[in-house]
Amino acid sequence: MFHGFISVAPKCDVCGLDFAFADAGDGPAIFVMLIAGFIVVGAALGVEIAYEPPFWVHLLIFLPLTLVVCLGMLRPLKGVLIALQYRNKAEQGRLRDP
Numbered sequence: 546m547f548h549g550f551i552s553v554a555p556k557c558d559v560c561g562l563d564f565a566f567a568d569a570g571d572g573p574a575i576f577v578m579l580i581a582g583f584i585v586v587g588a589a590l591g592v593e594i595a596y597e598p599p600f601w602v603h604l605l606i607f608l609p610l611t612l613v614v615c616l617g618m619l620r621p622l623k624g625v626l627i628a629l630q631y632r633n634k635a636e637q638g639r640l641r642d643p
């Protein structure tokens with residue numbers, strides 16, 4: 546369903562479903578920030594408390610970890626949100642015609 550890293554393809558390769566409805570917006574990003582923040586900050590705190598390493602060790606471990614966790618979760622989470630949007634027929638709110 547993707548065309549490139551996170552841009553959505555125009556339609557499904559398998560069943561031809563039109564992905565014009567798909568608009569996850571900032572949804573994937575906020576979940577990635579919350580989950581990655583929890584993982585990375587928690588791990589950094591754990592390492593600091595357990596080993597008290599110098600600052601450059603934190604940089605060396607947690608900058609790459611942050612990148613891997615964020616980039617690794619972005620695409621699957623976007624897929625999940627689009628699937629949920631489709632399943633629940635979620636769309637932008639509109640005023641009813643008078």
Ligand SMILES: [Zn+2]
Nearest residue numbers: 557559560562
């Ligand atoms: Zn399909």
